[in-house]
Amino acid sequence: MPHILPFRGTFYNKEKLSNLFSVLAPPYDVISPEEQDDLYATDEYNIIRIILGKDYPEDNHAENRYTRAAKYLQTWKREDILIKDSSPSIYVYEQQFNLKLGGMRIRRGFFCLTQLEEFEQGSILPHEHTFSEPIADRYRLLQACLSNFNPVFALYPDEENHLDRYLERARENYPLVDFWDGQGMRHTIWPLRDPAMIKELAESLEKKRVFIADGHHRYETALKFRNQSRESGRYAKGANFFDYTMFYYTNIYSPGLAILPVHRLIKSISQPSFAKFEELLREFFFIEPLTFNYADHSELGGMIGQNLAERQAHSFHSFIVYTGAKRFLLLTLKSDGALNRDEFLAVEPELRKLDLVILHRLIIQRLLPGSHQAANGEMVFYTPSEELAIAKVDSAEFQLAFFVNSVPVKVLMTLAESGLRLPHKSTFFYPKLLSGLVINQME
Numbered sequence: 001m002p003h004i005l006p007f008r009g010t011f012y013n014k015e016k017l018s019n020l021f022s023v024l025a026p027p028y029d030v031i032s033p034e035e036q037d038d039l040y041a042t043d044e045y046n047i048i049r050i051i052l053g054k055d056y057p058e059d060n061h062a063e064n065r066y067t068r069a070a071k072y073l074q075t076w077k078r079e080d081i082l083i084k085d086s087s088p089s090i091y092v093y094e095q096q097f098n099l100k101l102g103g104m105r106i107r108r109g110f111f112c113l114t115q116l117e118e119f120e121q122g123s124i125l126p127h128e129h130t131f132s133e134p135i136a137d138r139y140r141l142l143q144a145c146l147s148n149f150n151p152v153f154a155l156y157p158d159e160e161n162h163l164d165r166y167l168e169r170a171r172e173n174y175p176l177v178d179f180w181d182g183q184g185m186r187h188t189i190w191p192l193r194d195p196a197m198i199k200e201l202a203e204s205l206e207k208k209r210v211f212i213a214d215g216h217h218r219y220e221t222a223l224k225f226r227n228q229s230r231e232s233g234r235y236a237k238g239a240n241f242f243d244y245t246m247f248y249y250t251n252i253y254s255p256g257l258a259i260l261p262v263h264r265l266i267k268s269i270s271q272p273s274f275a276k277f278e279e280l281l282r283e284f285f286f287i288e289p290l291t292f293n294y295a296d297h298s299e300l301g302g303m304i305g306q307n308l309a310e311r312q313a314h315s316f317h318s319f320i321v322y323t324g325a326k327r328f329l330l331l332t333l334k335s336d337g338a339l340n341r342d343e344f345l346a347v348e349p350e351l352r353k354l355d356l357v358i359l360h361r362l363i364i365q366r367l368l369p370g371s372h373q374a375a376n377g378e379m380v381f382y383t384p385s386e387e388l389a390i391a392k393v394d395s396a397e398f399q400l401a402f403f404v405n406s407v408p409v410k411v412l413m414t415l416a417e418s419g420l421r422l423p424h425k426s427t428f429f430y431p432k433l434l435s436g437l438v439i440n441q442m443e
Helices: 033-042 065-078 132-145 164-170 195-205 216-232 271-275 277-282 297-313 336-340 355-367 372-376 386-394 409-417
Strands: 010-012 082-084 090-099 103-115 152-156 177-180 186-192 210-214 244-251 258-260 263-266 285-290 318-324 327-333 380-383 400-403 428-430
Touching: 065 082, 065 132, 090 164, 103 164, 132 216, 152 216, 164 186, 164 195, 186 195, 210 216, 210 409, 216 244, 263 355, 263 386, 271 277, 271 355, 277 285, 277 327, 277 355, 297 318, 297 327, 297 386, 318 355, 318 386, 327 355, 336 355, 355 400, 380 386, 386 400
Parallel strands: 152 244
Antiparallel strands: 010 082, 090 103, 090 186, 103 244, 152 210, 177 186, 258 428, 263 380, 263 400, 285 327, 318 327, 318 400
């Protein structure tokens, strides 16, 4: 079961900055090139320069975005832009936010270090597949900076809310961080420093299996770094800092836990396939035109989500496809018999009834046959935003948008406990954890 430790977190120095939010950033893998430019311009100390620095034509082995990240880190430490906390702590983090259909919510969790272990040991469970390219990228950054700028986001099961008493105790302390961001979300961090309380919290968590919600690539990167550090003997004898990485934990049963669906947009469909895509769909799906009365795209998210949720409640496998020009089609699988076709032979039976698996096997892979790039995202774009998806189809950047239901959290737990992984980008845990909010400098 997971073994956790407190650590001396590194934080941006509030005394040196007028606006803490201006130096933070989303996770690197959801930042577009345009957003990267905006973050660069927002503040000279924005964490984007470290987590997703720009590439330049003259870059080489000795000078590149990874070496520049390490230089920024050292310079900001020297200038006291980044300062290390005075004593090892577990950091309790509370986010207060509004959900489009769910009203105001509060998600509470905590940052700590977690001892790395192989997935086969069975106490830290993944739920998504990973790709080698992001792991190679994050490995180079970790190797250059010896720091975690984003945590692995993990869930622990605690129906009785026993661990909440430790988190409540931390809230009696003065917060290290407390600010509102540009999206109307409040972020507050309190330190839990009492060794006895930390010990009790750690012992309680060690009795549980935990599930990686977000950060599969970060976890596998940390494993790779640990294994190669052990083999190379690069660090001093007895060093074990590479055995741990930074985690954020929250209760899987918390009412503040929000899982959004991740919709799929596709492009590069050949003209013959695009011309007959409705014919292709009719082989397996009932097709029903939908009419949504909306003044602007911001109203559509709730309408689409409500329509799909109603279908899911009746155990239908349904999607909504947007073809442009305000044309929406509701797709409903005709028969589960389709799940026995050749397309599903390589899919474990427990995964065959997942909407995302059905969408990819019966629709996307048929529209983009034999395309390796489709799986890696070059022809498929992923977003939880209905407004963005519609805008990208209307602008002709993409040809079709497929809207899906979110994956229920209990389904995630069941599949993870069975050792099964979902397709890439199956879940979007909202809100994302900001990069640079807490930094773990390995010691």
